[in-house]
Amino acid sequence: MTGADRRKLNKDAGFSLVELLIAVVILAIIVIPLMNLFVSSNRINIKSRKTLRATTAAQDIMEGLKAYNIKEIKEQFADPASGFYVIDSKLIKGGVAEETALEVDPSGNPATGLYVFSMKDVTMQGSKFDAKIVVDGRGYMSSVPTGSAMKDHDAHLVSPTGSETYKFNDAALADARSIDKNNGTFVEAEKIRQAVLTSVFKDSGMETAIKDKLRASGIADGDLDTAYGDLQDPSKPDYICYKNLTTFFDNVKRTITIDLSVSAEVDEDGRPKVDMKVTETYEFTCKDATGTDVVMQTSGYMGSNIWVENMGCGSIARMVDAATGDEEINVNLFYYPLYGASAPDKIVINNSSGADLNLLIAKQRHEVIDSVTGLPDPSDPEYLTDPQLMTAEQTYKAEIEINDTYGFDPDHFTLKTNLGLNLVGSKYLAGAPIEIPTQFSVTGRNLNQLNIFTLDGVRSALGKPGTPGEATELIYDVQVGIYEEGAAASGFPDDMRKVVIGGSMTN
16 A cells, blocks of 8 residues: 555555655755845845935935035034024034134144034934035136136236235025025915005095096096906906005005014023014005195005004024134015006015124015926916016115114124015116116115125126135035944045935035
């Protein structure tokens, strides 16, 4: 009787020992390599996830740097408790520091224009890293004797004495979109403008004057209410908006006031923060039937739940220069120009905070983007074509008034702005190119005595010439390295580096 026959008779019979051993050996031959494959794959996945997190951290740091000049970054690293915005300070458990420059001059002093910063315990999605940032501005802002063998750059300015050539950056830095808009920033919203116009139409004296104007244009008394309502209806052709205010009202002017005061809130070092409040005040003038001016001053309409007075913009942390103890604050204003007004837009800054001002004032272009095409909607009642906008910009003026309780020091003041520049280029006007006008003034100050920059951070020809030497204004060549946790304590060795990204601030 064969084994097969015996198994048929014995239903409980199993495999023989030899058969079982052969099966186990075959299974081991197959499974062991697969287990190694799974382990290796898991290691690769873990490493890839960590590399991705390191790359994300490097990119976040690089993007954060774009909003600040070297001086501001040095202040943040020297005193992070006063406000650290390069990356969320809560993600840095081990602190930040400015390190010794990588290179020294023949006397052993750190190289001018070369900066090294470190971050410890940068937490990104559960992984921890250390980071090293190298900022090199030497090639873009330096002072060398005329005729020096040092490689010349395309962008340079020659000093009045002709003895030195001053080289400055010629590309972009601080895009306004990178500005921290949570504190110290006012962005004029459409609802604010509409609240102002609503308040004008709700004023009984102004309503009478406007209806007198409509009657004089030939509107019958029985149709006055309808015509008056049409002036507030965006779907009607005679709708009054900011594009045509000055063709309807006899005079329109505006003052934007920024009040900066000592806050009751303090930072981690016990220094009081700075409260920022903004008030927009408009004045509209229209003649009644007797030819008398009806004047209305308005700061919005309470019935619309929008009151354009003392609008809070948060508490601003002071940045402290570790070397001098000077305190600075960043204040940002984004607004729509009031084209064709009877007086320049007046921007008043009342600073009783005791801190120096880094002021950004940016004109905005009004555009409604079509959700289908992604382009500006030309049916928007306020839409200005490029030629129309260019024409409006030629006559637009802004007047800045700075009232500083502690005394205004032009050396402790920085203005980044697109005032003095048109929102579109001269190519949109027919005929020969026109000269861009100086569109703003600072009351009681010569522009060429102030530190004025474009929104991109490039020193403006309208302001004070730059000082050669330390690159305090612009950042260009930057390298961000992300290392394993603990690398900072070991001097950032190469074998602990995970990711490095670099380039200029425009690339």
